Structures are given as C-alpha cells and as structure tokens.
Amino acid sequence: MRITIEPLEIEAHLATVHSWVTHPRSAYWMMLDATLEDVAAEYERIAGHPHHDAWLGRVDGAPAFLVETYDPARSELAGITHVPDLAPGDLGMHVLVAPTSGEPVSGYTTRVFRAVMRHCFADPGVRRVVVEPDVRNEPIRRKNTEAGFVELREISIGEKTAMLSVCTREMYAAAHLRPENLRVAHRHLVAKAIAEFSHERMLAPVATDTGWELPGPSSTYTFAARRFLLDHWVVDADSIVRRIGGEEQEVDAQAFVAEFAPDLGIPDTLLPTYLEELAATIASACWKLEHQTLTAADLVDADHQSVEGAMSEGHPAFVANNGRIGFDIDDHARWAPETSNDLSLLWVAVSRDQSHLALGRGEDEDRLYAAELGEATLARFAAKLRGLGLDPAGFRYLPVHPWQWRHKLAVTFAADVAARRIVLVGSGEDVHRPQQSIRTYFNTSRPERHYVKTALSIQNMGFMRGLSPAYMAATPLINDWVADLVESDAELKERGFGVLRELASIGWTGDIFHALPNPSPYRKMIAALWRESPVPRLAEGERCATMAALLHRDAGGASYAAELVRASGLPARAWVRSYLDAYLRPLVHCLLAYDLAFMPHGENLVMVLRDHVPVRMFMKDIGEEVAVMGDLPLPEEVSRIRGSFPDDVKALAVHTDIFDGVLRYVAAILDDEGVLPETEFWAEARACIVDHAADHPELAEAVDRYDFLRPRFRHSCLNRLQLRNTLQMVDITDQAESLIFAGTLANPVANPVA
Known part of the structure; x- marks a missing residue:
C-alpha cells in the first residue's frame, strides 16, 4: 500500500471532499449539513490562512483521506485559558479517513495514521503534535494513544468537548515499542534462531509425533517446521510453545539465547554484547511491524529505492542482524534504511597534506567534485574556507554522515577541528537515501550521480562499520582491474554481467590515532568512497x-x-x-x-x-x-x-x-x-x-x-x-x-x- 500526502486543491477535489465530510461516519468532523459552497468556502479560507494547511492523502494513487495541520498558538486552542501548556514547536493535526462502503481492510486506518504522523514530524521544527478529538470518538482516541499520544484533559471547543492530547517526537519514536509488536518480534527471532542455529548444528531439535521439540537447560520448546535441502529449516513462528516445569511461558528471544549460550559457544564476556545487539534487532523489528506498509505485491512495480526501504529482515542467516549499536531511538527513526528517510550529507574540508584521494582510471579530482557537488556548492565551500582565513587549494572535500559528525568528528577529533585541519563546510544540495548496508547512500535528487559510502562508527552484525583510509587507497585500482576483466570477457558480456566501480576513495590520516604504532577502529572514522550508480546503465523498459x-x-x-x-x-x-x-x-x-x-x-x-x-x-x-x-x-x-x-x-x-x-x-x-x-x-x-x-x-x-x-x-x-x-x-x-x-x-x- 503506497501512501502519499500532497497539498489539497479544493477546486479539483471539491465533490470528493464534500462526500467525505458529509458522510454519516464523519459526524465528528461537524460538517454533515454542509453544502458544496460551504465546503469550498471553508477550504478556501484554510488555503488563505498563513498558519493552517489542508492536505489530500492518496492510497495507491487514489484520494483516500484528508489532513489539516495548524499552529495551535494561532488557533482557537490559544484562547482557552485553561490550556497553559502549548509550546513552540507544537503542530495541530486533524485527520479524516474517507468513509468506505465495502468491507474494512485490516490495518488500513492504522497505516494512514502512521503516514500522517510521519508527515507531521518530517518538519524538523515540529517537537509535538497536538490533537483534540471529540471525547466520544473512541476509535480515533485509540489510534492516538497507539501512536504515542498522551491524553491531558477534556476541554471545551465551541460545541465540542474534546480530549486534548499531545505526542512528542520522542513519544512517537518509541510508539512501536509495545507488547503487540514485541510478541511478534520475539517469535520471529526465536523461529529464526532455532532454524539457523540448527542449520549450523549448534542445536539439535528432536522429531516428535506432532512436530519438533528442543529441550534446553530450563525450558522446552515445541514447534512445527519444514526441512528443506541443505538442512534448511523453516520454523512456524506462531507454533512455538515454550514451557518451564510444564507451565507455558512467553516466547523471549533474549531468554532463548541466554539459556542456550553454552551450546552456542558465546563467551561469557561477550554474551551481554550479543544480547544488546539482539535487543537492537528486536527494536528494529518492532519499528518495521509498526510502520512498514508496502506489501510484496506493492513492490512488484515499485522503484529501486522503495524496494530497498521495504526490506524487513536484514541478513538472512544472522540472527542479530540489525544491531546498529550507537544509534539512539531518534537516530534509528531518522537514519535507518527501513525508514526510507532522505538525508543531506555533511561535507568537511580536510587538509590536503594529511589526507589522500585515490582515483580510478579516467577520474580527475576537479571533475569528481564538480560532478558530485556542482559549481555553486563548491563556491560556497571555498567561501567558507576563505572566511576562516584558509586557502581552499590546501584542502580536499570529504562527505560524512550527520551522525558521524555529531558523535565522532566533533568530539573524538575535536583537536583537529579546532586546529582547522578538519573544517565543516556545510551540506550538499542533493539528498541521499541509506541503503540496507546502512553506510551507503543512493542519490535520490540525481539518481545518475554516484552512490556515496562513508564511515559510520556503529556496531552492527559483528563489525564496527568504519572505513580504513589505508585499506581503501587501492580500492579504485582494484575496481578498474576487475571491471576491465569483466568487460573483456565474452561470456560475461553475453550475460550482461557488470560491476559498479568504486571509482574514488578519500581518507583523513592526520589525527593522533594514525600516529600510533597499532591499528584501531579510530583510524576508520573519517573516510568515504564513491561508487557508480546503476541508473545510467539501464535500458528502456x-x-x-x-x-x-x-x-x-x-x-x-x-x-x-x-x-x-x-x-x-x-x-x-x-x-x-x-x-x-x-x-x-x-x-x-x-x-x-x-x-x-x-x-x-x-x-x-x-x-x-x-x-x-x-x-x-x-x-x-x-x-x-x-x-x-x-x-x-x-x-x-x-x-x-x-x-x-x-x-x-x-x-x-x-x-x-x-x-x-x-x-x-x-x-x-x-x-x-x-x-x-x-x-x-x-x-x-x-x-x-x-x-x-x-x-x-x-x-x-x-x-x-x-x-x-x-x-x-x-x-x-x-x-x-x-x-x-x-x-x-x-x-x-x-x-x-x-x-x-x-x-x-x-x-x-x-x-x-x-
């Protein structure tokens, strides 16, 4: 289900909106007796209001819901003297899902409501969403609380008794962490753990007359499963039953791993770390259960990035596969691939004599920067350096993830920043989208431009996701050699097999960590590379x-x-x-x-x-x-x-x-x-x-x-x-x-x- 939200053009959609707001199911919208002229006048008034907006929502391209957003401080709420807690950063919201005559679609309204909340919080200046539904509207009040709203008090607005409710950005970011999602996430991960750990022969389920049984030190698990070739297990998550002393217990992925840790060979000193990565995987799974709306059928005709953002599993073999240790809950909501949020990369200037830039065949530093940034952005960066009394000719430009700047460069490398060996020169004009590999970004503004891959110092799936400047120095040359071999082979050419070259890499080496005798993750925190996009190589159709x-x-x-x-x-x-x-x-x-x-x-x-x-x-x-x-x-x-x-x-x-x-x-x-x-x-x-x-x-x-x-x-x-x-x-x-x-x-x- 593809959901989009656009500004309402009432002239084009007057009949549709009128049919929605005057439908008996829309009684709480308080326009049951409105004429076409009344509806037109109301939304023309909103269109002319500087602090009130109306939006049309579509589902799979068809008009499906109506949204209004407004500044509560400039609304009738501000005139209610016993509402003292409106604050800067508040955004008021109303939503009306189009009444339907057919059978209700399970989860439909929830998906629409989530899309509306994402729309509200897409503005970084919004700190809270404020709603005031009629106290009798129990269904919408439930949707509000599921999304993270807290009900404050009843208030009187004209003829309506409303329930004033607020949802902070933090509340919304944590709304997915609720029992319903947790139960599904736990079962999915235990099913995967049984399947993959049995595949790797660390666990040995026993066949029974009714299915399978896995006895542990304190628990016994029974479940249904199919076994395929290559000793591949597919465990039915809904069938799993965990018993302790004959009593059925909740299925819990962390408890499962902790109990079987000796069989799994996890060192005692590292078990807490693995459980933390598993907890982060659970949190990610809960987020996907709450927010992802596209079905497999939707993806069949979806574009490249819609498919990329819809992935729900991560690596198919690893059980703890979405750890991202280092991201907080807001970071996940903002930067994780499954959120399909675009980001603007930050750029730092690094001193030329303490950095390296490796270029593939046919690449040139000036052309690379001009093609990826454009002349106007390059001029802006150069002006920033000159304003600090620095010569742009003495620097190279290196892209960094905003998280990496805030958490690592501006802190761990504070001395280099203060000495202006590393200078934050600003954001690029293009927006990028994180891929499933999380530190690689596709250019959504100009898809023909290169992927960008940067160091991102989070722990994920057994690795700190850094990039080594020293190791990457040979990357463009290796890519040239492999590309030449592939392109010169008749069999590979016939199959259309190709490589997306990593054609440039850049790294900073002027920090104290590079002066130490032994390598460490600190040497992998400031580096990036550029990889070809597949888009220019696609044929018609x-x-x-x-x-x-x-x-x-x-x-x-x-x-x-x-x-x-x-x-x-x-x-x-x-x-x-x-x-x-x-x-x-x-x-x-x-x-x-x-x-x-x-x-x-x-x-x-x-x-x-x-x-x-x-x-x-x-x-x-x-x-x-x-x-x-x-x-x-x-x-x-x-x-x-x-x-x-x-x-x-x-x-x-x-x-x-x-x-x-x-x-x-x-x-x-x-x-x-x-x-x-x-x-x-x-x-x-x-x-x-x-x-x-x-x-x-x-x-x-x-x-x-x-x-x-x-x-x-x-x-x-x-x-x-x-x-x-x-x-x-x-x-x-x-x-x-x-x-x-x-x-x-x-x-x-x-x-x-x-």
Missing part, C-alpha cells in the same frame, strides 16, 4: 532492485520473489532459469576462468528486471570483498586481493556463498508459496552449471578442480563466527583462517533431478 529483495516477506508472509514470478507470466521454472543465468552462471564462470571470487550475498548485487524477470546483474562492493584464489597475473598495486585458500575451500565461493547463503532461501520460499518445488529449483541450478561447462570445454580442467557437482561440501557457518566474537567476526586480511566448519552438507545439485 528495465528497472533495478536489490537482489536481497528475493528473500523478502511482507508482514502477511507473502514473498517478493513469488509475486515477481506471478507477475512475469512465465512458467516458474523458466523464471528461475533466467535468474540463475543472470546470477549463478557469471559467478561460476569467474571462478572457473580466473579463480576470481566475489562476495555474492543479496545486498551486494543489483538485479536488472525486465517484465518482472531478472535478466542481468550488477556486482558491487568490489574493493573489500573480491579475491583471486589462483596464480592469475596481477598488477602489483592490486596484489592484496590474491588469497591463499585450500582447494576444498575455493569451491565454497559457490557452495557456501551462493547455494547456502542465498539460493537455499529462494528455493524454500518458492516451494513454501507453491510456486516451484525445491527439487525443480535445484535441477535448474544444476542445469545452469552443466550447460556452462558444455559451452566452455576449454575450462574442463577447472571444472574438474572445482567440482561444483560433488556429493557433499564443507559446511561453513556464519553465526558461529559472530557468536565467537561479537565485536569482530573475521580478520579481513585473512578471512580463510577465520572460517568455522560444522561437518558437511549434501550438495543439492549433485544428482540429476527430473
């Missing part, structure tokens, strides 16, 4: 979406992947084969032809869709997550991407990263929704690999060496990494040595299936 969306289920359980298949009109097996030819086949080819491995999880690929079918892919996040696992000649400046891996680990770039990390979820989702049996899905995956080998006899030796069709492969586990060290899962300079294995998995493509 194409659109893009994060591949992570294929694993997305909406609040009702419907999946985006299944909706795409249905919307395409193709047989499900043909749709899957197109997807695999766009995704699996190019990555298999890169391994066989070049020993080149990417990190191909869902958020690292952008799907190009045509008629709802994935037809090609763009790979991103190249600089940090690409490896050459053989002796392919490399230029010295990119040699760091060469890794030494045992032969049985090399093939895990397909078996673990693609089969276990992505495709087991897609296969189970399509099977679960009755779209395609998983055996047929894996049959297409096998055929994709076999057909590639047949098309490339010159790669026969590599085909035998990698042996993607082997009966079993080593079971590399992700949660075990995070649970072992919740602060740093892996050593990025030696990732192979960080792997943890739990036996082997049966290969779903090992044997032909009809």
Whole structure:
C-alpha cells in the first residue's frame, strides 16, 4: 500500500471532499449539513490562512483521506485559558479517513495514521503534535494513544468537548515499542534462531509425533517446521510453545539465547554484547511491524529505492542482524534504511597534506567534485574556507554522515577541528537515501550521480562499520582491474554481467590515532568512497532492485520473489532459469576462468528486471570483498586481493556463498508459496552449471578442480563466527583462517533431478 500526502486543491477535489465530510461516519468532523459552497468556502479560507494547511492523502494513487495541520498558538486552542501548556514547536493535526462502503481492510486506518504522523514530524521544527478529538470518538482516541499520544484533559471547543492530547517526537519514536509488536518480534527471532542455529548444528531439535521439540537447560520448546535441502529449516513462528516445569511461558528471544549460550559457544564476556545487539534487532523489528506498509505485491512495480526501504529482515542467516549499536531511538527513526528517510550529507574540508584521494582510471579530482557537488556548492565551500582565513587549494572535500559528525568528528577529533585541519563546510544540495548496508547512500535528487559510502562508527552484525583510509587507497585500482576483466570477457558480456566501480576513495590520516604504532577502529572514522550508480546503465523498459529483495516477506508472509514470478507470466521454472543465468552462471564462470571470487550475498548485487524477470546483474562492493584464489597475473598495486585458500575451500565461493547463503532461501520460499518445488529449483541450478561447462570445454580442467557437482561440501557457518566474537567476526586480511566448519552438507545439485 503506497501512501502519499500532497497539498489539497479544493477546486479539483471539491465533490470528493464534500462526500467525505458529509458522510454519516464523519459526524465528528461537524460538517454533515454542509453544502458544496460551504465546503469550498471553508477550504478556501484554510488555503488563505498563513498558519493552517489542508492536505489530500492518496492510497495507491487514489484520494483516500484528508489532513489539516495548524499552529495551535494561532488557533482557537490559544484562547482557552485553561490550556497553559502549548509550546513552540507544537503542530495541530486533524485527520479524516474517507468513509468506505465495502468491507474494512485490516490495518488500513492504522497505516494512514502512521503516514500522517510521519508527515507531521518530517518538519524538523515540529517537537509535538497536538490533537483534540471529540471525547466520544473512541476509535480515533485509540489510534492516538497507539501512536504515542498522551491524553491531558477534556476541554471545551465551541460545541465540542474534546480530549486534548499531545505526542512528542520522542513519544512517537518509541510508539512501536509495545507488547503487540514485541510478541511478534520475539517469535520471529526465536523461529529464526532455532532454524539457523540448527542449520549450523549448534542445536539439535528432536522429531516428535506432532512436530519438533528442543529441550534446553530450563525450558522446552515445541514447534512445527519444514526441512528443506541443505538442512534448511523453516520454523512456524506462531507454533512455538515454550514451557518451564510444564507451565507455558512467553516466547523471549533474549531468554532463548541466554539459556542456550553454552551450546552456542558465546563467551561469557561477550554474551551481554550479543544480547544488546539482539535487543537492537528486536527494536528494529518492532519499528518495521509498526510502520512498514508496502506489501510484496506493492513492490512488484515499485522503484529501486522503495524496494530497498521495504526490506524487513536484514541478513538472512544472522540472527542479530540489525544491531546498529550507537544509534539512539531518534537516530534509528531518522537514519535507518527501513525508514526510507532522505538525508543531506555533511561535507568537511580536510587538509590536503594529511589526507589522500585515490582515483580510478579516467577520474580527475576537479571533475569528481564538480560532478558530485556542482559549481555553486563548491563556491560556497571555498567561501567558507576563505572566511576562516584558509586557502581552499590546501584542502580536499570529504562527505560524512550527520551522525558521524555529531558523535565522532566533533568530539573524538575535536583537536583537529579546532586546529582547522578538519573544517565543516556545510551540506550538499542533493539528498541521499541509506541503503540496507546502512553506510551507503543512493542519490535520490540525481539518481545518475554516484552512490556515496562513508564511515559510520556503529556496531552492527559483528563489525564496527568504519572505513580504513589505508585499506581503501587501492580500492579504485582494484575496481578498474576487475571491471576491465569483466568487460573483456565474452561470456560475461553475453550475460550482461557488470560491476559498479568504486571509482574514488578519500581518507583523513592526520589525527593522533594514525600516529600510533597499532591499528584501531579510530583510524576508520573519517573516510568515504564513491561508487557508480546503476541508473545510467539501464535500458528502456528495465528497472533495478536489490537482489536481497528475493528473500523478502511482507508482514502477511507473502514473498517478493513469488509475486515477481506471478507477475512475469512465465512458467516458474523458466523464471528461475533466467535468474540463475543472470546470477549463478557469471559467478561460476569467474571462478572457473580466473579463480576470481566475489562476495555474492543479496545486498551486494543489483538485479536488472525486465517484465518482472531478472535478466542481468550488477556486482558491487568490489574493493573489500573480491579475491583471486589462483596464480592469475596481477598488477602489483592490486596484489592484496590474491588469497591463499585450500582447494576444498575455493569451491565454497559457490557452495557456501551462493547455494547456502542465498539460493537455499529462494528455493524454500518458492516451494513454501507453491510456486516451484525445491527439487525443480535445484535441477535448474544444476542445469545452469552443466550447460556452462558444455559451452566452455576449454575450462574442463577447472571444472574438474572445482567440482561444483560433488556429493557433499564443507559446511561453513556464519553465526558461529559472530557468536565467537561479537565485536569482530573475521580478520579481513585473512578471512580463510577465520572460517568455522560444522561437518558437511549434501550438495543439492549433485544428482540429476527430473
């Protein structure tokens, strides 16, 4: 359900608004006897009022509700002497949802009300929303309290006895933290914990006559579940029953982890940290349950950023996957990807002799800044520096997240700011939107401009999300090398496979932390890079979406992947084969032809869709997550991407990263929704690999060496990494040595299936 709010043009919508306000269900709007002329006069009066506005709300493009906002200090409320607590930053609000004659849609009014509250608080100057519903209007009073309003007192406004109620920004930000959402979040996370921890063989549920049972030190859990290939579990969250001493208890994700911590291998010293990250994941889940409104069907025709912001799960394997430790409740409401809020990046000038700028082939510093900022903004930044007596020629410009400036740069690097080695020069003109990877931002003002990725010093999913200036110095060169290889390969060109180059990186190195002998997270707090946007590379009739969306289920359980298949009109097996030819086949080819491995999880690929079918892919996040696992000649400046891996680990770039990390979820989702049996899905995956080998006899030796069709492969586990060290899962300079294995998995493509 797509909800938009726009200024009301009463001339265009007079008949509609008149029918709404005069409907018997709108009695509390107090216009039941109004004529068309009365309604026109009232909203023309509002249009001419400097402190009162009327808005038209649409649902999926159709007029659906009416909103009025006003300044309470300049309304009849201000004349009521026993209302002493109106304050600067207050915004009055009325809302009327269009009466309907059909069956009510569950959650419809709630979604509209949330959209209205977001609209009110979109103005940063608004600190409180004030409402005064008729005391008899119990339904709207309940909606108010659910949204965070506090009822203050009854007041008399003309002929109406009203309930004066207020909702502060802080109250609204915490309104999602309520029992109804918590129960759903707890059950979802316990279901996921049972599924993923069982998949990684840390827990061992026992089959019973009625389902499954998981006995713990103090609790016993019973539940229903389906098991798929690759030992993939889908646990029915609603079926979970927790008992202690035979008595049923509330399902609680933190209690679950604390109880099973010895089985999960969480060190005692790090258990509180993991529980904190789990609590933040619960808070994020509650927010999504409260606010996200788009269904899987809505997303089928949605634009790239609408799909990106609708994701509700985070990483599919990790249980604590939305930690963002460091964000407070307002930060989450303002900056989290699921809020779909735009942000204006701040820019700092950093001294040229204590920073570095690395540029890819064909890039130039002046052209980069001119293309990303524009001449007017550059002139404004230069004027700021000159006003401080500084020469702009001695500085470079570096984008930073507003949170990072307030919490880190202006405090942790106060000495550098005061000495004017780092100078805040202002905001850019463009607005950006956070992606699911949270520290990467898409330019919504000018989508053809580059993504921007900045350091963001929050703890999330086992890492502090910083960026290392030293490590990124080679990033543009690595991207150039990978892009050249991909673009020169006939197979990859035929598949339309491409990379989104990280074509420039910048970092500050003039602080005291860079002068210390040992590395630390403090060296990763002031850096950024620019990555190509996919938008200029889309053809007519194409659109893009994060591949992570294929694993997305909406609040009702419907999946985006299944909706795409249905919307395409193709047989499900043909749709899957197109997807695999766009995704699996190019990555298999890169391994066989070049020993080149990417990190191909869902958020690292952008799907190009045509008629709802994935037809090609763009790979991103190249600089940090690409490896050459053989002796392919490399230029010295990119040699760091060469890794030494045992032969049985090399093939895990397909078996673990693609089969276990992505495709087991897609296969189970399509099977679960009755779209395609998983055996047929894996049959297409096998055929994709076999057909590639047949098309490339010159790669026969590599085909035998990698042996993607082997009966079993080593079971590399992700949660075990995070649970072992919740602060740093892996050593990025030696990732192979960080792997943890739990036996082997049966290969779903090992044997032909009809």
